[in-house]
Every structure is written in structure tokens, then in C-alpha cells.
Amino acid sequence: MNQQGMHFEKLKIASFDFTCCEGCQLQFANRESSLPAFFELLDVRAFREISSEKHDDFDMAFVEGSISRSDEIERLQSIRKQAKILVAFGTCACFGGVNSLKNRIPIEESVVEVYGEHPVETLPVQKISDIVQVDLSIPGCPVAKEEVERIVVSLVTGSKVNLPKYPVCVECKQQLNTCMFDLGEICLGSITRAGCNAVCTSGKTPCLGCRGPAEDINFPAFTELVKERGLSENDLREKLGFYNAFEAYRTDET
Amino acid sequence: MIYKVISKPEFRKFIDVLVRENTSFGPRQVDTAANGNPVYQFMPVASADEIEFDYTATASSAKHFFLPFRDELSRFSFHDRTFEQHIAYESEPVVLIGLRPCDISALNILDDVLLNGRYPSPYYLAKRKNTFVIGMDHLPLPDCFCKSLAHHTVSTGFNLFCSDIGEKYYLSINSSKAFTYLEEFQTEEPSYEDNCLMTQRRKLISGSFRTEVDVTSLPSILDIEFESPVWDKWGAKCLNCGTCAMVCPTCYCYSVDERFDIDLKGASRNRQLYSCNLVDFAVVAGGHNFRPKNGDRLKYRYYHQHRGFAENANQQICVGCNRCGRACLTGINPKAVINDLRMEKESCMTCVSPSPDRT
Numbered sequence: 001m002n003q004q005g006m007h008f009e010k011l012k013i014a015s016f017d018f019t020c021c022e023g024c025q026l027q028f029a030n031r032e033s034s035l036p037a038f039f040e041l042l043d044v045r046a047f048r049e050i051s052s053e054k055h056d057d058f059d060m061a062f063v064e065g066s067i068s069r070s071d072e073i074e075r076l077q078s079i080r081k082q083a084k085i086l087v088a089f090g091t092c093a094c095f096g097g098v099n100s101l102k103n104r105i106p107i108e109e110s111v112v113e114v115y116g117e118h119p120v121e122t123l124p125v126q127k128i129s130d131i132v133q134v135d136l137s138i139p140g141c142p143v144a145k146e147e148v149e150r151i152v153v154s155l156v157t158g159s160k161v162n163l164p165k166y167p168v169c170v171e172c173k174q175q176l177n178t179c180m181f182d183l184g185e186i187c188l189g190s191i192t193r194a195g196c197n198a199v200c201t202s203g204k205t206p207c208l209g210c211r212g213p214a215e216d217i218n219f220p221a222f223t224e225l226v227k228e229r230g231l232s233e234n235d236l237r238e239k240l241g242f243y244n245a246f247e248a249y250r251t252d253e254t
Numbered sequence: 255m256i257y258k259v260i261s262k263p264e265f266r267k268f269i270d271v272l273v274r275e276n277t278s279f280g281p282r283q284v285d286t287a288a289n290g291n292p293v294y295q296f297m298p299v300a301s302a303d304e305i306e307f308d309y310t311a312t313a314s315s316a317k318h319f320f321l322p323f324r325d326e327l328s329r330f331s332f333h334d335r336t337f338e339q340h341i342a343y344e345s346e347p348v349v350l351i352g353l354r355p356c357d358i359s360a361l362n363i364l365d366d367v368l369l370n371g372r373y374p375s376p377y378y379l380a381k382r383k384n385t386f387v388i389g390m391d392h393l394p395l396p397d398c399f400c401k402s403l404a405h406h407t408v409s410t411g412f413n414l415f416c417s418d419i420g421e422k423y424y425l426s427i428n429s430s431k432a433f434t435y436l437e438e439f440q441t442e443e444p445s446y447e448d449n450c451l452m453t454q455r456r457k458l459i460s461g462s463f464r465t466e467v468d469v470t471s472l473p474s475i476l477d478i479e480f481e482s483p484v485w486d487k488w489g490a491k492c493l494n495c496g497t498c499a500m501v502c503p504t505c506y507c508y509s510v511d512e513r514f515d516i517d518l519k520g521a522s523r524n525r526q527l528y529s530c531n532l533v534d535f536a537v538v539a540g541g542h543n544f545r546p547k548n549g550d551r552l553k554y555r556y557y558h559q560h561r562g563f564a565e566n567a568n569q570q571i572c573v574g575c576n577r578c579g580r581a582c583l584t585g586i587n588p589k590a591v592i593n594d595l596r597m598e599k600e601s602c603m604t605c606v607s608p609s610p611d612r613t
Binding site: 001002003004005008034037038040041149150153156157159165166167169170173174176178179181182183184189190191214215216217218220221222224225228 | 284285287288289293295297313314318323324332334335337490491492493494495496497500501513514515516517518519527529532533534546548581583584585
């Protein structure tokens with residue numbers, strides 16, 4: 001591909017899933033109007049969800065899901081060896097995601113609860129950066145395709161990859177939404193990284209922080225606000241723990 | 255200015271015709287807050303029945319009709335080694351109904367910055383010229399402090415302004431367009447009684463303010479208090495969420511980025527309204543952040559709002575609508591911050607300066 005006297009190479013990508021719903025990978029096939037142009041930028045070497053071909057000469061690995069089995073650890077490590085760039089793709093890969101809820105109960109109990117008389121080997125859930133070095137994180141449950149497109153374009157053209165550093169409130173206010181706190185709900189929008197276009201709060205659902213903390217958040221002021229408004233601290237704990245994205249800020253868990 | 259009065263039913267008819275034939279926005283109730291208060295916003299309206307003429311104040315200002323939150327400033331199309339740039343300033347005509355005097359004052363301030371300065375904005379001009387502004391007076395909310403900034407009345411910057419004098423609206427007609435439209439409807443010259451009612455209405459509004467913010471000498475106080483601990487105190491509360499700037503009628507700061515189209519055959523230059531409270535507002539090339547502290551960022555918002563920048567001859571740009579104060583989740587509001595700064599200053603005056611020696 002040539003443009004403005006520059007030559008751009010397609011990205012040789014592969015996409016992999018671990019413990020997840022595969023919804024983030026499915027986003028690769030979303031936004032039909034720009035789909036042909038999007039795949040012009042990619043040389044898909046392996047991608048179970050959209051192609052039966054499988055090659056292992058990729059440069060860039062998109063990894064969806066968290067890690068919850070020992071064989072997953074081995075597979076992730078071998079992907080890391082091959083990939084020049086490893087991308088944590090989606091909330092599960094970046095933070096552990098919803099799967100991390102299982103870490104709240106002893107592992108033996110969860111196995112019995114889920115598998116009954118047919119137990120399987122399972123580990124407490126880990127995010128992929130607990131196992132391997134991650135070069136780029138694209139959070140979201142699911143990832144926002146528009147953002148994925150922008151990042152792919154940046155990678156192809158050698159531009160800087162940027163995620164918004166500010167919280168969801170900016171995008172929420174731009175859509176003239178009524179603040180969820182004014183509607184009596186705890187919303188994590190003011191501490192969560194923007195880029196989702198405030199999709200949940202626009203649908204009157206409080207933000208659960210799937211995109212993780214915005215940069216340099218004021219966590220003490222946020223918890224104080226919940227207290228001052230007389231809202232449930234248990235609800236706050238539940239929301240902060242939902243995607244495990246605020247792990248670094250939780251001090252109340254044992 | 256030409257003054258007329260119009261009966262309320264006739265006024266409704268006038269508005270109805272106007273909104274049916276034009277892209278129009280007016281105050282509508284969008285939610286009921288948990289405390290029972292209605293939440294209003296300027297929303298699309300297709301008939302007079304959809305407009306809440308007796309609304310209080312909108313949660314967000316009317317700024318985005320003139321300065322969109324996100325705007326494509328230009329498009330680029332590539333041809334091998336050359337490119338073309340396309341810029342369009344076109345803007346469709348819009349009718350805005352129900353702006354408060356403070357909202358219109360805010361537009362006049364934006365005019366100062368964006369039209370009367372050294373670099374007028376053609377994007378803003380196109381929208382401002384193509385927007386028909388109908389103002390309406392109201393009784394202040396308990397926390398409105400526009401009177402402290404003399405923005406509770408307005409005499410310019412609108413096409414038509416309507417004061418509620420009971421059975422009728424007292425109209426201040428400020429454009430030939432408004433005059434021509436109204437010719438199709440039944441209006442009258444204000445009678446002696448109408449003028450009395452109008453004077454009473456002004457007095458009632460002026461006497462109804464319950465919040466006062468002393469803004470005298472504020473520019474100099476802000477300069478003197480540059481290192482004040484007040485900024486650490488309020489900065490500790492700031493979530494850096496940018497809500498204050500988004501709902502503000504005069505915060506106009508923005509960021510610009512350029513992006514390739516996904517087919518790499520073109521690109522766009524985009525503007526997004528930003529806030530000086532956002533963490534990376536003062537990050538420069540190379541990554542240095544000139545304002546890494548919450549309190550510093552908050553301070554600069556107050557500086558811009560209440561001390562003014564050179565762009566508009568160092569005038570305060572705050573109009574006293576208190577939308578920022580209402581929207582702030584952690585209770586940061588101009589009244590409290592400014593009062594704190596003043597106390598800081600005054601306590602300093604009393605404890606440090608000894609009385610002149612009279613012996």
C-alpha cells in the first residue's frame with residue numbers, strides 16, 4: 001500500500017482466545033460498512049472465528065480472554081515467543097474480567113459448583129500480563145470496534161497509538177445524559193477510561209468500569225462521594241469488583 | 255430594539271409555526287432526578303407542545319449548538335504524492351428557544367473570543383449567524399448567581415427576548431428577521447400597564463437571587479492567591495472528569511487531532527471540546543505535563559473563568575449559571591471556591607497588617 005510517497009505494510013496478525021466469550025474477537029467482524037477496508041490493512045494468519053486457514057508466521061497477536069488453566073499458560077507463552085507485538089484484547093485479557101468473580105470463592109468449591117461430578121482442572125483467574133509481557137492493551141467488554149480500527153490504522157501507518165486518558169464523564173456529558181448519580185445510582189464513569197462513547201450510561205445503565213481506570217484517577221474523592229451521598233458501600237464494592245479492573249485500588253478485600 | 259407584547263396563546267402559535275418549519279431545539283424534561291427535581295436539556299422540538307416554556311434551567315448549556323463537542327474541521331483526500339484539503343463552513347439554520355439571559359451573555363462572551371479576536375473562527379461564525387435565538391427570562395434557582403456578574407439581564411446577542419408578564423409576553427425584538435416573522439401574528443404596542451408589569455417583573459427577578467458571589471477585585475485576588483492552599487483543598491476533591499467544562503456555557507478550550515481514514519485514501523482533522531481539568535490538558539510533545547496536580551488544573555479553570563485571558567481583554571468569562579456547581583459530583587462550585595479565596599485573602603489582611611501606629 002502506497003500513500004503520500006510512503007509505503008505501508010499490512011499487519012500480519014493472529015487472534016487467540018482463552019477464558020472468554022469470544023465477543024471481543026467477534027468485534028473484528030463488526031461494523032460492516034468499513035469491513036473490506038479494515039481487512040485490507042490485515043494479513044490474517046490465524047483466526048479461528050473467521051478463517052479455517054492457520055499459519056504460525058504472525059507478527060502481532062491479539063489475545064482475548066483471561067488465564068484459568070495450566071495449559072492456557074503454556075499456550076500463551078508460546079504465542080508470546082512468536083509475536084513481535086502482543087495485544088491484550090478486551091477486558092478479560094487486560095484485567096481478568098467477569099471471570100475473576102470466581103476468585104472470590106475457594107477453587108475447590110467453584111469446581112464442584114460448576115462441574116459437579118465431572119471436575120476439571122482449573123486455576124484462579126489471572127490477567128495475561130500476570131503471565132507474559134503485554135505490549136498494548138485494548139480494554140472494553142467488548143472492545144469498541146471504532147477504537148480497534150483507529151489503533152490498527154495507527155499501527156499500519158506508524159502513528160502513535162492513543163487511548164483516551166480522561167474518564168467516561170466527558171463522553172457522557174457530550175451526549176447530554178443525566179448523571180447516573182443524580183438518578184440515585186453508583187456509576188464508575190468518573191474513574192473509568194473513556195473511549196466507549198458512554199454506551200452504558202447512554203442506555204441508563206451505570207458504568208461498571210470495563211475499560212479500567214482512567215489515568216491518575218482521584219479514587220479517595222470518588223469513594224468519599226459515594227459515602228456522602230449515602231449510597232451502598234456494598235454496591236460500590238460489587239461494581240468495582242465486577243471486571244476486576246480496579247484491583248489496584250481495592251483495599252477492603254482480604 | 256423594538257418592544258411589543260403578545261398574548262400567551264398567540265405566542266404559542268408563533269412558536270409552533272416557527273418550530274414546525276425549522277430545525278428547532280428547546281427545553282424539554284429528559285429525566286426526573288432521584289431528589290424529585292425535573293432534569294431539562296435543550297432537545298429537538300417539532301411543535302410548541304413539546305417545549306417546557308416554564309422550565310427552570312437546563313443541565314447542559316446551549317454551547318454545543320455553536321461549538322459542537324466533536325467537529326470535523328476539514329477533510330483531506332490523497333492523490334499519490336499530493337493531497338487536497340476540503341473545508342466546509344456550511345451550517346443549517348437552527349432555531350433555539352428558551353435561552354436564559356446568562357446563556358445569551360455566554361454567547362456574547364464567545365463572540366468576543368471567537369469572532370472579535372485576532373483569529374475569528376469561521377466555524378463558529380457560520381453557526382452563530384445561522385441560529386435564531388429566542389431568549390426567555392426566569393426566576394433564579396436558589397444557586398444561580400448571574401446577578402453577581404450582571405448577567406441576569408441581557409440587551410444584545412439574541413433575535414427575540416420574551417419576558418413573562420402574566421397573561422402576555424413582553425417581547426424585545428432585536429432583529430429584522432424576528433420583526434418580519436412576528437408581523438404574521440397579533441402583537442401590540444406595550445401599554446402603560448404592560449410597561450409597569452415589565453418593570454415589576456424585572457424587580458421581582460432581581461430581588462429573587464439567594465446566592466451572591468463577591469467578584470469584585472477577583473482578578474487581582476486570583477493573582478495574589480496563586481500559591482494558596484485553597485487550590486490543594488479543592489483540588490483534592492476534583493475527579494478530573496471534565497464535567498464542569500462540558501456543561502459550562504463559556505468553556506471553549508479544545509483539542510485537535512488528525513486521523514487517517516480506514517482506507518488510507520484520506521484523512522480528517524477533528525476538534526473535540528476539552529477541559530483544563532483533564533489530566534493530559536497541559537501535556538506537550540515529549541510527554542511533559544505542565545500541570546500534573548489536580549489543584550493546579552482546577553486553579554487554571556478558575557483563572558480562565560474569573561480572571562480572564564488576553565483573548566477577550568482579560569474579562570471574566572463566567573456568567574454565574576452555576577451549571578458546573580450543580581453538575582460537580584464532589585461539590586466543587588464557584589461560590590465556595592471564591593469565598594474560600596476571599597477568606598484566605600481577608601484573614602491574611604487582618605492578621606498580617608498591623609494598624610497604622612497612631613502615637
